[in-house]
Amino acid sequence: MNSTSAYTHWLTPVRRIKICTILVLLIAWQLLSISGLLFEGVLPQPLAVLKALVSELLLPSLYIDLGITLFEAAVGFVVGSALAVAVGLWLGSxxxxxxxxxxxxxxxxxxxxxxxxxxxxxxxxxxxxxxxAKSAMSTFFPVTISTIAGFLQIDQTLINVGRSFHLDRAKMIRLIYLPAMLRPLSVGLQLGVAMAIIGVLSAEIAYASVGLGARLIRYSDNFNVSSTYAVMIIIFAVTATVNHLFMRLQKPFLRHERSRQGEAAALTLTAARTPA
Amino acid sequence: MSQAIETSADRAPRRRASSPFLSRFMKKAADPAVFFGLAVVIAVLGIVEWLVASNYISRAVIALPSDAIAGLFSPEFSGELLRACRLTFGLVAAALVLEILVAIPAGYFLYRKPIFGAAYEGWLAALFAAPIFLLYPLFMVIIGRNNYTLVFMGFAAGVIPIIIHARLAFMTVPETLINVGRSFHLSNSAIFWKIILPSGTPTIFSGIRLGLIYTLINIIAIEFLVDAGGLGRMVSDRYFRFDIAGTYTAICAVALVSITLNLIVNRLEKMVR
Structure with missing residues (x-):
């Protein structure tokens, strides 16, 4: 009885719609793949993709490619965002x-x-x-724009307080600017993480022998359609996981942050976000 | 006399309308910071020109800026650029029309059925941040290596922000306006066309602007990667022929085209708002 009520409680109308949508999409995919409307092998059945996904996940080479892509994205993100914060603070001030x-x-x-x-x-x-370099470049622009926007929304009183204490530039950045612009900066960095991964993948697709992008394009060129789908699912899952982890990582820093004004300022960034 | 009065009356509003833009432009142009920024850009180009000309930097890596800029004005390149622009913008326009036709009804549906809106808003946000352009190998296989794939990939990237903004636009229409429509016994269709849609237009336009930029970027990216189509192909084609100066010229041209389009769309958005 208790478990039934818990189940009913969990299965909200919104969840029901989500589950139904996934089922409808899977059925539509299955029907389309066996309908003969498309050339044979162009759209593999969901089960074939699932099998390819499992066999991909069991291959050690996948984790080497994944590691390389994540390493490139991480280094590019660190370099790009460090430069961007420095430039953003300079231009903002x-x-x-x-x-x-x-x-x-x-x-x-x-x-x-x-x-x-x-x-x-x-x-x-x-x-x-x-x-x-591509990853750093992709990271640089959204983070710079969010840093400038974040700097411009800092309460002038805070800056005046810092000046009245005769703080030097390094202390102003550490004690006044960065804490006051934490939220817009975090939105920019969040965007920067996504851009770093997309930047690396686009460069790997264009020319590389290792990495997830290279793996995807290798399967595609060899007409290994099920594995192409599998790698794509892995890439989407990795991107979503990295984004989620980065958001979780930022939470403790944002807990004590009081200003919410920067959020709106940083949202203007979406215009500057470029997928490739 | 009356004619003279009419003429001056006609002219006056025109002067008033153009003066704020002109004065803003003059104010910006007179700003020493703008001159400084321009001077730094020119100085950097000058330094690169000198480094390349003196062989400190190989011409196989960086082209002479003067060669790259001069290439923009060659008649052969201008003709190719025009053709490439026509092709890419044709694809972008086709994708954008499809996006609007799909996204506005979808946004309206999600507004009228809030439970579906709540169910799909997280997915839409996730798709908005997802690397959609990576799907192109699949659609190259399904649709083929042709313009339809480019249109579809542009559509897939651009439709999401328009749906999100359309839903938001309809959700933020003041209830009072809708009640006024109901008090006049307007049908649901009349309320949509005469109240909800005009009231939500500025927000929808923001979505269309984002959709347009996403569509253009995705189409150019895929053109570059698969060496097909218009503007993106101009860059990849020269790069694969190892025409370094031509590659830089093509990059400058694509940059100028996207910056110009962005400026026009931003200006249009301000006008709509």
């Missing part, structure tokens, strides 16, 4: 330099970064360095 350079940052942020891959490959070569 100086009206003159902000007016001089912010338009260029916004212009570059709205562009498809993938077209810079030839330059990145020419400068950094075809190895791991070019993937790190």
């Amino acid at each position: 100086s009206g003159f330099f902000r007016r001089a350079f912010e338009p260029y940052i916004h212009a570059l942020a709205s562009m498809p970064k993938i077209i810079f891959l030839p330059i990145i490959f020419l400068v950094f070569g075809l190895g791991i360095e070019s993937k790190i």
Whole structure:
């Protein structure tokens, strides 16, 4: 009786809709794959994809590729976001330099970064360095824009308090600026993480012999459709997991953060977010 | 006399309408910071030009900026750019029309059926952050290596922000406006067309702007990766031929096109708001 009521409590109408939607999509996929409407092998049955997914997960080479992709994304993210926070603080704190350079940052942020891959490959070569550079580049723009936006929403009183204590620049950054702009900065970093992974994957797809992107394109070129689907599912799952973990990691830092104004400012960033 | 009065009356509003834009432009142009920013960009290009010309940096890695910029004005390149723009923007326009046709009814459905809205809003947000362009190998296999795949991939990336914004737009229409419509005994359809849709237009337009940018970026990305289509192909084609100056010229051209489009769309959004 108790378990029945717990089950009813868990199975809310919203969850019921979600489950029904997944079932409908799976049935539609199954029917389409056996309908003969598409060429044979183009759309494998869900069960075949599940089998390919399991066999992929049992391959040690998958974890090597996964490790390489995550390493490239992590290094690119650290380099890109460190540069971005420095540039964002510099431009945020100086009206003159902000007016001089912010338009260029916004212009570059709205562009498809993938077209810079030839330059990145020419400068950094075809190895791991070019993937790190692409990841850093993809991270740089959303984090810079969020840092500038976060700086501009800092309460002037806080800055005045810091100045009245004659804090030097390093202390102003550590004690006033960064704590006051934590939320918009965290939104920017969150976006930066997603961009770093997408940046690495796009560079790996364009040219690489290792990494998840290279694995995906290798299967696709060999017309191994079930494994292509499987790798894609793994990539989506990894991206979602990294995003979720990063959000969890940020929570303790945001617990004591009081200002909510930055959230709205940082949301304007979505315009600058570029998928590739 | 009356004609003179009419003429001056006609002219006056036109002067008033154009002056704020002009004064804003003049104010921006007169800002020393803008000159400084421009001077730094020119100085950096000058330094790169000198480094490359003096062989400190190989021309096989970085093209002379003067060559890359001059390439933009060659008649052959201009013709190709025009054709590429026509093709890419044609694909973007087709994808955008599809997105609007699908997303606005979908947003309205999610607004009218809040339980479905609650069920799907998390999924939509997750899809918004997902690397949708990675799906292109699958659709290349299913649809083929043609323009339909490019349109579909543009559509898949752009439809999500429009659905999210359309739902938000309908949800934030003031209840008072809808009640006024009901007090006039308007049908549901009339309330939608005459009250809900006009009231939600600014927010929907923000979604369309995002959708347009996502669509353009995804289509250019896939054009680059599969060496097909318009603007993206211009870059990849030159890169694979190892035409370094041409690659830089093509990158500059694509950058200029996307920046211009972005500026136009931002201006349009401000006008709608």
